[in-house]
Amino acid sequence: MAARKARRQHAGAATLIVASLVFRPLTFAAPGTSDKAKIEFYTMDMCPYAQRTWITLEEKGVPYKRTVVNVRNSTEREWYVKNVNPLGKVPSIRDLTDGTVLYESEIINEYLEQKFADSGPALMPPSAKGAASVRLWNHHLNNKLAPAHFTFLMNKNATADPEKIQALEEALQYYEENLKGPFLLGDDFTLADVSALPFFERLIFSCRRFKDYEVPPRMKRLLKWLDTAMSQPSFLATKRPEDQLEEVYQRFLSVNYAFGGLNRN
Numbered sequence: 249m250a251a252r253k254a255r256r257q258h259a260g261a262a263t264l265i266v267a268s269l270v271f272r273p274l275t276f277a278a279p280g281t282s283d284k285a286k287i288e289f290y291t292m293d294m295c296p297y298a299q300r301t302w303i304t305l306e307e308k309g310v311p312y313k314r315t316v317v318n319v320r321n322s323t324e325r326e327w328y329v330k331n332v333n334p335l336g337k338v339p340s341i342r343d344l345t346d347g348t349v350l351y352e353s354e355i356i357n358e359y360l361e362q363k364f365a366d367s368g369p370a371l372m373p374p375s376a377k378g379a380a381s382v383r384l385w386n387h388h389l390n391n392k393l394a395p396a397h398f399t400f401l402m403n404k405n406a407t408a409d410p411e412k413i414q415a416l417e418e419a420l421q422y423y424e425e426n427l428k429g430p431f432l433l434g435d436d437f438t439l440a441d442v443s444a445l446p447f448f449e450r451l452i453f454s455c456r457r458f459k460d461y462e463v464p465p466r467m468k469r470l471l472k473w474l475d476t477a478m479s480q481p482s483f484l485a486t487k488r489p490e491d492q493l494e495e496v497y498q499r500f501l502s503v504n505y506a507f508g509g510l511n512r513n
């Protein structure tokens with residue numbers, strides 16, 4: 249990690265200029281979009297954060313073009329860090345209508361929601377309370393559920409599994425107790441549902457496949473919400489193939505990947 253950072257810092261300006269001249273990442277026209285794209289969407293196919301933005305673009309019906317970035321390739325990474333996201337992560341967007349460049353999935357999604365307020369359904373409640381509630385759901389997801397899932401999944405000490413499951417179920421119970429139904433905030437599908445779906449997709453798949461674990465049947469409200477939210481066409485359009493999820497998690501498990509190093513992405 250430190251070595252990679254040092255290498256990045258020592259990459260000279262000349263290298264960066266050359267890289268930015270010679271390298272243009274592959275772009276794909278998304279189905280139904282054309283050269284009228286309003287948003288350039290920088291993504292990696294298996295990234296759950298990028299999938300949040302993908303779902304939002306589908307919901308809003310904004311014409312976009314998809315650019316796949318391989319941040320693990322140093323040439324691509326240097327180009328991307330210099331020209332798009334200084335943090336070197338996906339997702340990012342470039343608003344082709346005015347040149348605005350943004351990163352961080354939740355910030356991007358709120359931007360798309362406001363910028364394209366007249367397009368597609370509203371994904372943020374109009375009240376201050378409702379908007380705060382979306383952000384609180386996301387906070388719980390990022391800080392409790394996602395780390396609890398990953399810690400359980402990566403744990404290889406069977407004696408410790410019960411305590412990992414307990415932490416995971418505490419995080420799941422929060423959904424069971426607080427979701428309004430049919431969606432997290434009530435009648436409307438919001439950015440809280442959008443942020444959560446890619447993570448639940450991975451949680452359900454990976455716990456079943458690698459830990460022989462299912463979301464407990466007693467969490468009836470949670471299971472009902474999952475059933476409803478996962479039928480949303482925007483989610484179905486972005487759903488990841490199970491063989492590819494399997495490959496990603498096999499790779500994480502084989503290198504003891506620790507979710508951004510310190511459970512912080």
Ligand SMILES: N[C@@H](CCC(=O)N[C@@H](CS)C(=O)NCC(=O)O)C(=O)O
Pocket residue numbers: 292294295296297298319336337338339351352353354513
């Ligand atoms: N907080 C960020 C997290 C994004 C993130 O961690 N993306 C991962 C892929 S799933 C990434 O680009 N990692 C590359 C790296 O950290 O070098 C968000 O919400 O957008």
Ligand SMILES: *[C@@H]1O[C@H](CO)[C@@H](O)[C@H](O)[C@H]1NC(C)=O
Pocket residue numbers: 271321322323324
């Ligand atoms: C990294 O990306 C560049 C530009 O697309 C490509 O030419 C090169 O072969 C890639 N390197 C690796 C190791 O994949």
Ligand SMILES: *[C@@H]1O[C@H](CO)[C@@H](O)[C@H](O)[C@H]1NC(C)=O
Pocket residue numbers: 405406407408411
């Ligand atoms: C495995 O987990 C148990 C329960 O947390 C703990 O007491 C034990 O020290 C762990 N063993 C190893 C090898 O880490």
